[in-house]
Amino acid sequence: MYNYILKRILLMIPTLLGAAFLVFFLLRLIPGDVCELRLAGTGLYVDPEEIKLCREKLGLEKPMFMQFIDFLIGIVTFDLGESMWTGKPIMYEMGLRFELSLQIAIMATITSILIAIPLGTISAIKQDTWIDYIVRSFSIAGIAIPSFWYGILIILGLLIFTQSWFGEPWMPPLDYVPIWVDPWRNLSQLIWPALATGYRYSAVATRMTRSAMLEVLREDYIRTARAKGLLEKIIINRHALKNSLLPVVTVIGIEFAFLMGGLVVTEQVFNLNGLGKLFVESVMSSDYAMTQALVMVVVMIFVFTNFLVDIMYAWLDPRIRYA
């Protein structure tokens, strides 16, 4: 088991290095200079001397290789420097938004689990009946409906609904309050994007649950259990469900990693100040430092979550350890 863990940890390192390399050089290819954008904000002529000073201050005049080493050192020591656009420390900027993204990610994951597992199980048990078709259509609709459109519909629906019921249209609050400060306000803001995102991600998990259950239900031990005369309900709950949850757990883990930085569009719709919005802003303003840092954080979360999922998978299914 420890060999497996060690191998997995070692495999993480080249992936992270490769991602850092890719991010670094990809960003340098983007046309646009952050110093020019910052200093020429009002469209006036900018002195080339000033641009040069600004670039030196931000460390952009050093050779590429040195900049890359600085970047790597920064990642390892958790000191990612300052944002080139706002000048504030990057950790501070990210910290503000990290909480929000994390909360949405957790709520969306819980929503998707609550939807996916029961629906996937029912769909597998009643394969090819009308219930199966309805559940499959419902879950494919989750993938098909663009999340931003869904968000617009939710806000529209809320406005119309509250208007007709309470006489006054109500929109979710626009500013973020942490959950321990004012839980009601916090939840009333974040439940809607969590629902929209959770529905979308439940689709993948539902299909995974369904196909895993289908395979498990054909196993011999299930047939034996039926031959023994166990109630179908007990067979499903005690035997089939546990064995089919394995690939589902993998999928949910991977989706959680994506939720952290990939909610760019949803945040735009609901006007949330999260990591996705920060990413778009920093790309637009050619803020290399921020963009690199953000992408590295997202990639690190992804790689680490994958690692945890692999370990859990190996722990739950001993056959994997020897592969």
Place this chain on the structure above:
Amino acid sequence: MSIAEAQVEAEIETFDDKDPWYSVALDLIKRKPLGAAGAFVVMLMILMALFAELIAPYDPELNNYEFMLVGPDWSFLLGTDQFGRDIFSRIVYGARTALFVGFVSAFVGSVIGLILGVSSAYFGGKFDLVFQRVMDVFMSFPLIILALAVVSIFGTGIQNVIIAITIPFIPRCARVVRSNALAVREIPYIDAARACGYSHTRIILKHMVPNVMAPYLIMFTSFVGQAILLEASLSYLGLGVQEPIPAWGLMLQGGAEEFAESAPWIPIFPGVAISLAVFGFNLFGDAVRDVLDPKLRSR
């Protein structure tokens, strides 16, 4: 005929050459209703894209300030937007953009992924190891972030959007194809072909690729749906195709939120179009997968 023979006859489903096409189609609809619905939607979209000039009543790019923000009625089937353009016409022409971007990026992405995945499985060894790491790196970026990065480098516009959408698909397809190709690699006729002196290229293209067609087709159909969604997301953020090209994502951008309350038909119909298209492609792809994957057939 004996009883056993009669039973065997009854169980075998065959389509004689005499069977008319509509009975084959009806049989498919009965056996896979969801897939048939998906195929129907896909055909509808393709027809809309091909015959847009014949179907759309108005020019999608023509600003018509006399008729701004008109609701759906008999002259403007789905209403007009804030520039007076007919939404129905824009949706029909938008099908062309969506399907063009969707098919091209899905096809190019999946073909490149297919070749790379099969080659990686065929050559094995260090090439495979390095290739796997590179693919891992690309796959650790969420779809939209990679697409955003590419669009930031190359700019907006329809060609760059296609490139931006194609790139994230390549490693995903390569991964899936590779795991199937690994199994094909072990079959003895690959070694026999090498012993006969066939070149690597020939073995890969003629022997290995045809055997991984099933997962490839599944990936391809799922990519088309995802490509349409990704294009819509990029256009929504303002980084995809630009005005005045009719595109479903573009129709949801900007004005749609402002006018959501006063003119709800502006955001609703393009969204329905996107959802329906992706839905159809997904159902169709599911049916393709169910047909090609014997493990999941019903008992």
